[in-house]
Amino acid sequence: MSAETNASDLVQVVALLGAGVIAAPLFKRIGLGSVLGYLAAGLAIGPYGLKLFSDPQAILHVAELGVVMFLFIIGLEMQPSRLWNMRKDIFGVGALQVGACIVALMAVGITFGQSPIVAFVAGTGFVLTSTAIVMQMLEESNHLQTRKGQRIVAILLFEDLAIVPLLAIVALLASNGETVSLLERLKSVGIGFAALAALILAGRYLLNPFFRLLAKSGAREVMTAAALLVVLGSALLMETAGLSMAMGAFLAGVLLSESAFRHQLEADIEPFRGILLGLFFLGVGMAVDLSVIAANWQHVIIAVIAYMIVKAAVIYGIARVLGTSNAESLGRAMLMAQGGEFAFVLYAAATAAGIFDGETNAVLTATIVLSMAITPLVVAVYVRLAPKPQVDTSGLAEPESHEENVLLIGFGRFGQIASQPVLARGYTMSIVDRDADLLREIGKFGFKVYYGDGSRPDILHAAGAATAKAILICIDDKEAAIKIAEIVRQEFPMTKVMARAYDRGHAIDLLKAGVDYQIRETYESALNFSNELLQVLGEEEEMAANLIAEFRENDLERFALEQVGGIYAGRSLIKGNAQPADIVAAKTGRDRERRAAEQAAAAQGAAT
Known part of the structure; x- marks a missing residue:
């Protein structure tokens, strides 16, 4: 029985790897992006495809670590000074966009007949954009480090921070008007601040000495294990304190962004991040419950269309009001119009608190998953149809070397x-x-x-x-x-x-x-040393310089001849286009002239 179980597990592992390896490059090749490829592959091997998996939530639970590691790597690129410079985008643009979208999407829910509380929680969940999808698409399009990409990252950071008060609001709404102990509230807030303080202090005073100590051991696998320990330990600390795992990993990355070990950490985490993030998208594809969509297909489709259109319109409007260009505003709206993975957490909390029933939770979850699944397709269509921006370079100076x-x-x-x-x-x-x-x-x-x-x-x-x-x-x-x-x-x-x-x-x-x-x-220092020695021995400065120059020339010729098959020719050490054979001929000619001169001198001496 154990052997059969192990074989079954191995089949699932092979199916996951095979689906990702085939689908991601294929979809990327046809211009739809790897994210949509992973989602399609997950749907194909999931409960409503080949039925190789029956519990996609178990896959998602593990694969969320890919999102955590992704945010850690993003944090490594965000030095504290750089993050401080982004504060207006994070707490200004981010807060304005989240607040406006919550109001607009709540209005959509009320229009569809939901109660105000249900409409608020449903709309709030859809406001939280998928960090994994947006980050991956920004990275694939090489926009992650651009100014417009950094604005989107700032908004996503605020949304990650917003999950904490939103979960508290859900708990408050679930109390049905009952008085919540002020002491309990203060205790929860205190635990959160204590966890943040502990993480900041550890990052400031412990992490660099810790990695220096491990680096002395010279064991590469220990450095990799330490990198994983930092990421997962930070995520666990934040989750235990009631905060976001992703936020913990991001803060750990920020604290290590100015460390001398930054590049080593990034390289060690990158393979795990890539695999787990792909696994996350596969899990999302598996989680598309076709039975719920089939039973409530009208509600799901209408909800997806309404939520995405309204959210995109609000994002575009806010961007334009704040002076963002039309092209950037449209691109941001298309990219961020979907719901995100944090909605699953919020909806699960609302269901546990009795705000949602099981069917409402299933329909809203299907809405989120479907919006995530079609976002890469929507963006791909937009990129193909949108007019290509013309860059105006008039009046701009050329970059200096x-x-x-x-x-x-x-x-x-x-x-x-x-x-x-x-x-x-x-x-x-x-x-x-x-x-x-x-x-x-x-x-x-x-x-x-x-x-x-x-x-x-x-x-x-x-x-x-x-x-x-x-x-x-x-x-x-x-x-x-x-x-x-x-x-x-x-x-x-x-x-x-x-x-x-x-x-x-x-x-x-x-x-x-x-x-x-x-x-x-030691070449140049030895020649300079020899030059000084010749002068100490009584040679004139010009004679010493000539002797050194002659040595350089002879050494250059011997160096070229020693290379197998004339591998190195015509580069910086051999002037012009001379080949080793040419150098041999030239040297042979000079040797003949030298020998002739010596013979003539000897003959003259004998005659004298």
């Missing part, structure tokens, strides 16, 4: 010296290193250096390699430097790569790996 980004991997003695003139000139530089003690020391001097393994593609992406103008490999480890060079050349083929080489053999290997420029770490 010093605004380009540089990624430096390895901040040891070589990287520190190489970075100083670049930083002094005003170029922006992202620095990645694995030495936790070094990070702690140089952090005192204001350097923004992040902990991470530069040989991992996910770390490179998180550190901004995709947008860097140049990537500098300045680490001590020869094999790791070659590996990084190969990964960078494969992942970012258009980016210039410059590397520090340990010795001649390492320099050749780096060039084979595809770097654009390399220099042996």
Whole structure:
């Protein structure tokens, strides 16, 4: 019996993975987005499709961790100063939009014959936009870090915060006028504030020393486990205090946003986030109860249309009143017109409190799920039909070169010296290193250096390699430097790569790996040392300089000849388009001339 159960579980796991792997790329390829693909796949394998799953709520319960991890990663991008700069969007635009939508959607419910309390709770649930869907679609469209994307993120943050007072209001409405103990209310508020304070203090004083201690162990799996511990522990603390798990994860991300371990954390969490978020959308697709929709299809369809149209109209109107452009207002309205996953929590609380009966809860839940399912389709249609905005660049100056980004991997003695003139000139530089003690020391001097393994593609992406103008490999480890060079050349083929080489053999290997420029770490200092030595020995300054120049030329020729098959030709170390064969011929000719001169001198000496 146990073997049969295990086989059944394995079939479900394979079905989930297979459905996501097939549907998401397919829907994205045809322009409908991966979210709609996951939803369709969930519907196909769920209770009303192939019946491989009978309890989609169990899947959703686990998959909600994907939303939690997503908000943690968003928090890592939101430094406290940046969040403070967004306060007007969060508490201004966010509060205005939520309040106006609640009033408008409550009016829709009353129009359909609902009691004021039921209409309020039903409308309020639909106001809470799906953070998972909106964030995923913003990320896929590369709008997450734009100004309009950040405004939407700010509104979503306010909606996440709003779930706390809304749950309290539901509990108050369920009391049917009975007096709620003031002490109980103060106790709940106090627990919430205590949990927030504990999380902030832990993030401020404990997390960085904690990760530094773990980094010294050198165990990569321990760092991954610690990252998961921080995310899930923060979420658990907030949920235990009666707040939102997502809010706890977001705050943890914000508190770690200025940590030197930020990129490492993001890279460790990203695989879990992606899988669980896809699982969440699969669960939402499974949760579409076709029997409820079939029995109440008129109510569900009318509710979806009415709620989405009214909510979109209110969002658009508020955006226009606040001076947002027509295109951005329409885009925000289309993207945020659906209900969200927090509505399930609110409706469940209302049902438990007796505000909703079972049928009302089922119909409203189906309304939310259906609105979430059709949102990617609505947005895809809007994107195709909406006129493409024309960017006016008149009167704008061209970007200056010093605004380009540089990624430096390895901040040891070589990287520190190489970075100083670049930083002094005003170029922006992202620095990645694995030495936790070094990070702690140089952090005192204001350097923004992040902990991470530069040989991992996910770390490179998180550190901004995709947008860097140049990537500098300045680490001590020869094999790791070659590996990084190969990964960078494969992942970012258009980016210039410059590397520090340990010795001649390492320099050749780096060039084979595809770097654009390399220099042996002791080469220039040794030549300068030799130049000074020649002068100490009595040589004239000009003679010493000529000897050093001749050595450079000979070394350059030997370096080119030592490369297998002339791998490196015509790049920065060989001037012009000379090939190794040309250099051989030139050197052979000079050798002949030198030997002829020596023979002539010897003959002249003999004659004398």
